[in-house]
Amino acid sequence: MTKSVLIVEDNADISKLIKGYVTNMGCFKNVITANDGMMASIKLKNQKFDIIFMDIEMPKKDGDEVIRELSVDKRALNKPEDIVVISGSLDKEMLSKLIGIGVKNFIAKPFDEADFQEKALKILGIKKA
Secondary structure, eight states, rough: OOOEEEEEEEEEHHHHHHHHHHHHOOOOEEEEEESSHHHHHHHHHHHHEEEHHHHHSSSSSSHHHHHHHHOOOOOOSSSSEEEEEEOOOOHHHHHHHHTTTTOOOOEESSSHHHHHHHHHHHTOOOOOO
């Protein structure tokens, strides 16, 4: 398969973990990472991704800010529904706000590889072999 994924995570260990999980899935040709919201915004403007794993609390620009930008940009290559929010601290207000701007998928930290991959494959519409 020739799927592309963007991993937006400021914690290097978690970013490396997620990158390993998506690599092990074997369905991604391009695995791109961004370690803050500013870098994510740039990458999202320049390339279409099949799925985006995004942390919310990051330096320079929070994930919800990046998602809000996508939701109002009519020419954006990527849409909020392409995003899977990965967070260990989502309160009801933030969750409601994200759903309101189009985010449909969430993964709570901590997570294990099997649960992560199952959720990602479901989002991509790929049947597990």
